[in-house]
Amino acid sequence: MKILYVITQLGVGGAESVLVSMANTMIGLGHDVEVVSLLNINKQNFDEKVTVHLLDLRHNPVSSLIQFRSILSKFQPDVVHSHCLHANIVTRLVRVIYPMKRLVTTAHNTYEGQGLIMSIFKYTNFLSNKITNVSTDAVQAFENNKYVKPSQMNVMFNIIDIHKFEYSSDIRDEYRNIFGVHEDDLVVIAVGSMKDSKDYPNLLKAIQLLTEDELKKIKVFIVGDGLLMAETQHLATTLNIESYISFLGIRNDVNSLLNMADIFVLSSKHEGLPTVLVEAAMAKNVIVSTNCGGVNDILPNFDNVVNIQDATALAQKLSEVMRLSKEEHLQQSEATYSYVKERLDPQKIAKEWLEIYQA
Structure with missing residues (x-):
């Protein structure tokens, strides 16, 4: 089968990483x-057999659309699968001027925009053979906002290379040594771009609310970069918690950093299927998360989930998790690990995608 994937950009992000896993799995x-x-x-690493075409739609829209049409003509895909709002819309509109055997469009969040852009999405739905989103919550949000009709959008989980994040005691010991983490220290980690949806202020305020004794027990690592990096670092200083937090920026060893951690915290306002929770689960972290969307498709229960934008609740939950015994910590992490490993096995998900492609 010939599969053409289309995405808005291949920068650093969850949807972009998922596309790499999907393309490499299909190869x-x-x-x-x-x-x-x-x-x-x-900024992604594809299998060498994957051909990647980079357009420049922002600066050269006409020539980019001509190039897109040329790619379709030469490759003659059996299915075109677009990802994320702008790519979904552009690919649908290109289908008006160039035939596609089958078009699948995938949204990756509970919230992808509003106003005119979402109206265009809504009124071009008929151009897609199949419309999917990455979690139960995300599909429900699109239906509630009337961007799709009931049952028009289906839940389809991402293909995630979950085994890349498998727990390793050797890596854990190595990285805790590199970062000067003592045996009794609790490592709390957060991973994600420095943008508004990730709501890092919520996390920092929650950390400030921990007691002095609790703060002495933890080392907090934040992995990610973006437009709000300086603002986030300044807030940590303003809250007088900068000595407890290490901002690591963009890293290519997230799997090892997760292995080093004990607790993973997600403080987002909204997500689709928060891939990073899958990664943290495979690294056997105990997970604390806001109810930001898609969480119920990853975690076996809601014991460690709090409302979005509630720093007090997030601090209380972090405090509870920090007080778990080693046995309780292991029980929680193993339960989530087993749940994710079975539910999101990449070969199983790939088979389900192929059924959609061949329908």
């Missing part, structure tokens, strides 16, 4: 795969 299963990025950005 591994013997399919021909090409990828189109509408923007001239590529």
Whole structure:
């Protein structure tokens, strides 16, 4: 089968990483795969057999659309699968001027925008053979906002290379040594871009609310970069908690950093299927999260989930988790690990996607 994936850009992000896993998995299963990025950005590592086309729709829209049509003409895909709002809309509109055998469009969040752009999405739904989103909450949000009709959008989980994040005691010991983490220290980690939806102020305020004795027990690592990095670091200083937090920026060893951690915390306002929770679960972290969307498709229960934008509740939950005995900590982490490993097995998810492609 010839599969053409289309995405807005190939920068650093959850949807972008998922696309890499999807493309590489399909190549591994013997399919021909090409990828189109509408923007001239590529910070992802694809299998060498995957052909990647970088367009420049922002600066050269006409020539980019001509190039897109040329790619379709030469590759002749059996299915085109677009990801994220702008790529979904552009690919649908391109279908008006160039035939596609089958078009699947995937949204990746409970919230992808509002106003005119979402109206265009809504009124071009008829151009897609199949519309999917990454979690139960995300589909429900689109239906509630009337961006899709009931049952028009289906839940389809991402293909995630979950085994890349498998727990390793050797890596844990190595990285705790590198970062000067003592045996009795609790490592709390957060991973995500420095943008409004991730709500790092919520996390920092929650950390400030911990008692002095609790703060002495933890080392907090924040992995990620973005437009709000300086603002977030300044807030940590303003809250007088900067000595407890290490801002690590963008890293290519997230799997090892997660292995070092004891507790993973997600403080987001909204997500689709928060892939990073899957990664943390595979690294056997105990997870504390806001109810930001998609969490119920990853965690076996809601014991450690709090309302969004509630720093007090987040602090209380962190405090509770920090007081778990080693046996309780292991019980929680193993339960989540087993749940995710079975539910999101990449070969199982890939088979489900192929059924959609071949329908």
